[in-house]
Amino acid sequence: MLDDRKLEVLRAIVEDFVSTNEPVGSKALAERHRLGVSPATVRNDMAALEEEGYITHPHTSAGRIPTDKGYRLFVDRLSTVKPLSAAERRAIQSFLEGAVDLDDVVRRSVRLLAQLTRQVAVVQYPSLQRSAVRHLEIVHLAPARLLLVLITDTGRVEQRVLELPGELSDDDVAELRTAFGSRLHGVRLVDAPEALSDLPDAAPPGLRPVLTSVMSVVLETLVEQPEERVALAGTGNLFRQATLDPYALRPVLEALEEQVVLLKLLGEVHDPTTVHVKIGEENSVEGLRSTSVVTVGYGPEASAYGGLGVVGPTRMDYAGNMAQVRAVARYVGELLAGA
Amino acid sequence: MLDDRKLEVLRAIVEDFVSTNEPVGSKALAERHRLGVSPATVRNDMAALEEEGYITHPHTSAGRIPTDKGYRLFVDRLSTVKPLSAAERRAIQSFLEGAVDLDDVVRRSVRLLAQLTRQVAVVQYPSLQRSAVRHLEIVHLAPARLLLVLITDTGRVEQRVLELPGELSDDDVAELRTAFGSRLHGVRLVDAPEALSDLPDAAPPGLRPVLTSVMSVVLETLVEQPEERVALAGTGNLFRQATLDPYALRPVLEALEEQVVLLKLLGEVHDPTTVHVKIGEENSVEGLRSTSVVTVGYGPEASAYGGLGVVGPTRMDYAGNMAQVRAVARYVGELLAGA
DNA sequence: CTTGGCACTCTCCCGCGGGGAGTGCGAACG
DNA sequence: CGTTCGCACTCCCCGCGGGAGAGTGCCAAG
Numbered sequence: 203m204l205d206d207r208k209l210e211v212l213r214a215i216v217e218d219f220v221s222t223n224e225p226v227g228s229k230a231l232a233e234r235h236r237l238g239v240s241p242a243t244v245r246n247d248m249a250a251l252e253e254e255g256y257i258t259h260p261h262t263s264a265g266r267i268p269t270d271k272g273y274r275l276f277v278d279r280l281s282t283v284k285p286l287s288a289a290e291r292r293a294i295q296s297f298l299e300g301a302v303d304l305d306d307v308v309r310r311s312v313r314l315l316a317q318l319t320r321q322v323a324v325v326q327y328p329s330l331q332r333s334a335v336r337h338l339e340i341v342h343l344a345p346a347r348l349l350l351v352l353i354t355d356t357g358r359v360e361q362r363v364l365e366l367p368g369e370l371s372d373d374d375v376a377e378l379r380t381a382f383g384s385r386l387h388g389v390r391l392v393d394a395p396e397a398l399s400d401l402p403d404a405a406p407p408g409l410r411p412v413l414t415s416v417m418s419v420v421l422e423t424l425v426e427q428p429e430e431r432v433a434l435a436g437t438g439n440l441f442r443q444a445t446l447d448p449y450a451l452r453p454v455l456e457a458l459e460e461q462v463v464l465l466k467l468l469g470e471v472h473d474p475t476t477v478h479v480k481i482g483e484e485n486s487v488e489g490l491r492s493t494s495v496v497t498v499g500y501g502p503e504a505s506a507y508g509g510l511g512v513v514g515p516t517r518m519d520y521a522g523n524m525a526q527v528r529a530v531a532r533y534v535g536e537l538l539a540g541a
Numbered sequence: 542m543l544d545d546r547k548l549e550v551l552r553a554i555v556e557d558f559v560s561t562n563e564p565v566g567s568k569a570l571a572e573r574h575r576l577g578v579s580p581a582t583v584r585n586d587m588a589a590l591e592e593e594g595y596i597t598h599p600h601t602s603a604g605r606i607p608t609d610k611g612y613r614l615f616v617d618r619l620s621t622v623k624p625l626s627a628a629e630r631r632a633i634q635s636f637l638e639g640a641v642d643l644d645d646v647v648r649r650s651v652r653l654l655a656q657l658t659r660q661v662a663v664v665q666y667p668s669l670q671r672s673a674v675r676h677l678e679i680v681h682l683a684p685a686r687l688l689l690v691l692i693t694d695t696g697r698v699e700q701r702v703l704e705l706p707g708e709l710s711d712d713d714v715a716e717l718r719t720a721f722g723s724r725l726h727g728v729r730l731v732d733a734p735e736a737l738s739d740l741p742d743a744a745p746p747g748l749r750p751v752l753t754s755v756m757s758v759v760l761e762t763l764v765e766q767p768e769e770r771v772a773l774a775g776t777g778n779l780f781r782q783a784t785l786d787p788y789a790l791r792p793v794l795e796a797l798e799e800q801v802v803l804l805k806l807l808g809e810v811h812d813p814t815t816v817h818v819k820i821g822e823e824n825s826v827e828g829l830r831s832t833s834v835v836t837v838g839y840g841p842e843a844s845a846y847g848g849l850g851v852v853g854p855t856r857m858d859y860a861g862n863m864a865q866v867r868a869v870a871r872y873v874g875e876l877l878a879g880a
Numbered sequence: 881c882t883t884g885g886c887a888c889t890c891t892c893c894c895g896c897g898g899g900g901a902g903t904g905c906g907a908a909c910g
Numbered sequence: 911c912g913t914t915c916g917c918a919c920t921c922c923c924c925g926c927g928g929g930a931g932a933g934t935g936c937c938a939a940g
Contacts, residue, residue: 455777
């Protein structure tokens, strides 16, 4: 059905449309891309591509534009990896190298990504779930109230105040501290339940009931309700694209304000080596059906710390954005692994 | 120069223009507002108002619209306090009552404000500076590394990791803990330097040098570089206003992404009882020259915890927004004071 | 299968001409 | 002197029509 030349035509259409934002016609296409065939032939191919649903035209007598399906094919089979320019590499390096703490890393990288791609950028803080415990501090605020401070290997510091069912003495708390500390140190939060499983049996009988209750609260607050955070930047870039008519932007902005939505975008990403692309209608989030989302995980190979990516019009430079997103993710991953 | 009727005309123009978004003409105005005078008279008054710079018309033969100066006069002298509707009161109450912690309070109130005013809402986290210390915990992470965890009376929990010039023993840290704890408990951060001033002298001589260095680091990180945070919501509301042409929105969105800018907007606010309004060109922030900003402080009377407010088109319902902003601020203030 | 030719279809843009809202001003009125 | 009436005038807005141009679809020939 789709021979090589037709695919080539599709690629040309996507590339031209992305760069000019105007429906592309057969004549201009044949000229600009040295296909070695006449406009008439191109027209035939276009008709075939349209038949298959890869392109459309806005009105009877206008050029063609890619459909979501067309972009999908382009991304899957046609786009060649676009190496970063030297300037881009330098930008990434200089932008990120001065970062002092985790917050700073995230803030810088989200801005960097927005600037680099000229899209809306999203960066997830390293997931607590997949981070390992570097230090767990238990502070005795009041007889029946504890403060938990968790420091992860990625530099996240998270705290929770716990209300206990019964009162504790300072000595009890000291016991708790060592009991939890020794078992959790270096353990990833997802593995915490297992690491703690022997705790009740190992504890002195007197402390056992309160300890089990503390333990369940700890697990509940740290593992089951982990506070995921995301940073966002570059929303103004949405206007750069004349593609989206301004009033269509409202639902997009509204969607981007929802933490839940952003986490959903990034949440499915686990593999830090492959870049994921959701195109237009493929997006499960209602408000983002007119956009495309490019995401990737970051962190050490096997288990990603979290995800990052960009949101932009379906008419975007997929090859470029994918390369940029991947590059930033790699840098951020290294930066955090080294910390 | 401006007799009562002229002011009345100005008020009518502002009100009509705000609600219809169309330049208002003399005839429609005389009819709708029962001024008891003919359109011709209104025209004379309009000419006078225009002479003084309170209104303009887009083209020779169109109705009048208020200028920034006109809105200013309206806000200062003409707008009557608009009591909240019962529905609004209920909304505020039900929206905020389920809040569990500080983050939750802030997130809920910023959304509430955005929804209520249909503008972009901004809420500052209670300023560290003006909060009092409820608890200061010092954790000995490594020989030369401390973790400071600060809990304020407004429920903020802030932490910093300190690298020390020299090493400490656990006993030293315990000393530090009590020394700082006893002096800072209940003290506002702005007053911290004073509260700590006797510390070097009171300390055992051996600990003195390290203690002074810790102290300076503590003061520096907590007082001089306090981390201020703000929450933002309702950016999509910018589109609701046909007033601002969509492409003019980009600088606005860009400005709103800058934490610094938001803090600047709210930073000047100290008095929780008076609502501040910046109209159009009055704004010192470049990107917000086409918008108006309504802000107020929240917290106990004398020293506000922080500020909150909304950003919208100059063509906004000032009376309504001012009332809503104030009401939310009052609720949030009470909520935090009670916590 | 490819190509050239050709008629056809739309959009886009421009200029034109009411219709209408609103103004500004001069004159009359209390 | 402030208010009102009447009236001419100014522009914007909107719909209409027509020409130009881009691009298509199709047919017949290579």
